[in-house]
Amino acid sequence: MKIGVYGLGRFGVFWAQQLSRLGSVYGYSRTLKTGLPTCISVTGFDGLFECDVLVLCVAISAMEEAVRQIAPRLRAGMLVMDTCSVKVHPVQTMIKHLPEDISIIATHPMFGPDSGRNGVQGLPLVFSPVRCGDSIAAEWKTMFTRTLGLKLIEMTPEEHDREAAVTQGITHFIGRVLKEMDLKPSTIGTLGYSKLLEIIEQTCNDPYQLFMDLQRYNPFTEDMRARLINAMHHQLDQVGIKKTW
Amino acid sequence: MKIGVYGLGRFGVFWAQQLSRLGSVYGYSRTLKTGLPTCISVTGFDGLFECDVLVLCVAISAMEEAVRQIAPRLRAGMLVMDTCSVKVHPVQTMIKHLPEDISIIATHPMFGPDSGRNGVQGLPLVFSPVRCGDSIAAEWKTMFTRTLGLKLIEMTPEEHDREAAVTQGITHFIGRVLKEMDLKPSTIGTLGYSKLLEIIEQTCNDPYQLFMDLQRYNPFTEDMRARLINAMHHQLDQVGIKKTW
Numbered sequence: 001m002k003i004g005v006y007g008l009g010r011f012g013v014f015w016a017q018q019l020s021r022l023g024s025v026y027g028y029s030r031t032l033k034t035g036l037p038t039c040i041s042v043t044g045f046d047g048l049f050e051c052d053v054l055v056l057c058v059a060i061s062a063m064e065e066a067v068r069q070i071a072p073r074l075r076a077g078m079l080v081m082d083t084c085s086v087k088v089h090p091v092q093t094m095i096k097h098l099p100e101d102i103s104i105i106a107t108h109p110m111f112g113p114d115s116g117r118n119g120v121q122g123l124p125l126v127f128s129p130v131r132c133g134d135s136i137a138a139e140w141k142t143m144f145t146r147t148l149g150l151k152l153i154e155m156t157p158e159e160h161d162r163e164a165a166v167t168q169g170i171t172h173f174i175g176r177v178l179k180e181m182d183l184k185p186s187t188i189g190t191l192g193y194s195k196l197l198e199i200i201e202q203t204c205n206d207p208y209q210l211f212m213d214l215q216r217y218n219p220f221t222e223d224m225r226a227r228l229i230n231a232m233h234h235q236l237d238q239v240g241i242k243k244t245w
Numbered sequence: 246m247k248i249g250v251y252g253l254g255r256f257g258v259f260w261a262q263q264l265s266r267l268g269s270v271y272g273y274s275r276t277l278k279t280g281l282p283t284c285i286s287v288t289g290f291d292g293l294f295e296c297d298v299l300v301l302c303v304a305i306s307a308m309e310e311a312v313r314q315i316a317p318r319l320r321a322g323m324l325v326m327d328t329c330s331v332k333v334h335p336v337q338t339m340i341k342h343l344p345e346d347i348s349i350i351a352t353h354p355m356f357g358p359d360s361g362r363n364g365v366q367g368l369p370l371v372f373s374p375v376r377c378g379d380s381i382a383a384e385w386k387t388m389f390t391r392t393l394g395l396k397l398i399e400m401t402p403e404e405h406d407r408e409a410a411v412t413q414g415i416t417h418f419i420g421r422v423l424k425e426m427d428l429k430p431s432t433i434g435t436l437g438y439s440k441l442l443e444i445i446e447q448t449c450n451d452p453y454q455l456f457m458d459l460q461r462y463n464p465f466t467e468d469m470r471a472r473l474i475n476a477m478h479h480q481l482d483q484v485g486i487k488k489t490w
Contacts, residue, residue, distance in 0.1 A: 115436040180476040192447035202437035231425040
């Protein structure tokens with residue numbers, strides 16, 4: 001099987017390496033990349049369309065442009081898979097722009113180069129067959145679970161976004177806020193404080209664009225942010241603290 | 246050595262158990278306690294003053310009352326040690342109210358029943374000899390490091406409060422805010438999200454009074470809270486999100 005990977009950012013390179021256990025991987029990036037792992041064969045844009053499956057590893061906010069760009073070049077029967085950290089928006093975009101003879105599976109690997117540093121065994125991947133035959137979906141489920149050892153979670157794009165607004169949305173939001181505060185390790189740091197520092201590490205190695213896209217393109221994060229700010233003000237009120245900002 | 250422990254709350258019982266490795270522990274609580282570990286001999290208020298050292302394990306906000314209450318009963322040469330999570334306020338209180346023939350050492354064990362669940366070996370204890378002879382300070386340093394295996398950190402009360410406003414103050418503040426949001430474990434939780442949940446566990450098993458006292462009695466937490474709220478609003482501005490609360 002020939003697997004095309006569109007987008008060789010930090011996550012794209014990581015995911016291409018994992019996918020190389022399932023087939024030959026051809027990677028394309030709009031900017032020249034060097035120092036890539038040897039399991040990724042660099043290809044031009046044209047090379048993507050000689051593959052059986054095309055995996056999109058572009059920023060959420062770049063999805064519409066990428067989908068419009070590949071749509072006229074895809075061959076009938078090809079499978080397109082996205083990997084975005086939100087699901088409603090990319091799925092709507094793919095359904096709208098990709099020809100009907102193209103299969104679509106939406107995925108969200110709930111990990112990355114940091115959390116998957118020691119292997120992806122047992123890590124969760126959200127899987128949503130949007131438009132494809134049962135046999136194709138079954139084949140990919142088997143590859144993800146048996147070959148890569150992932151924990152497959154089937155849910156609808158809306159279910160995903162509703163839950164990810166809390167799990168991912170709030171974690172990245174707090175990670176960015178803490179990073180801006182420039183917290184340092186301390187000799188008197190408690191165990192809880194060291195976990196706070198680990199959250200910064202787990203979220204702020206990702207591109208800032210991902211953080212912004214998570215907040216902007218997941219419609220459920222607005223409610224999450226409102227709940228966070230309300231809880232914060234409520235705690236201040238409870239303690240009876242004068243607000244001086 | 247006879248060690249009196251005043252206050253048998255969740256932390257007091259935990260700390261009394263550790264101290265029982267250094268001498269006989271006599272515990273006093275204003276409310277009747279049952280089911281205590283056998284290494285703690287329950288005593289009445291009077292029993293505290295037959296001890297060589299009196300360790301205060303009361304809430305920060307209860308320190309002044311406790312210190313005023315014990316002051317007239319202490320015998321010359323006794324040592325009083327506090328364990329509060331802030332240091333400037335309790336130290337000022339002890340210096341003000343305790344007779345001059347009473348030795349004073351301020352301590353802050355930077356751990357508790359949760360983080361010390363598997364033993365206290367290597368955990369940090371802030372140690373500040375406020376008013377005592379060198380030999381008494383040296384004796385307690387040895388007991389804390391050699392016998393209990395703690396990592397001793399000597400700093401002034403002000404240095405402690407300045408640093409703890411960030412390490413403890415912000416961790417507890419975020420822990421309480423997250424707890425109010427009622428976050429649940431999720432099948433699609435990332436590693437970062439699980440650390441967020443662990444922060445709730447590490448902070449919200451402590452009494453709510455501790456959280457309030459940390460915010461109210463550490464003068465440096467006000468600046469910390471202002472920085473936190475400013476960083477949050479700045480991140481919202483960066484993302485260009487409309488504030489709807």
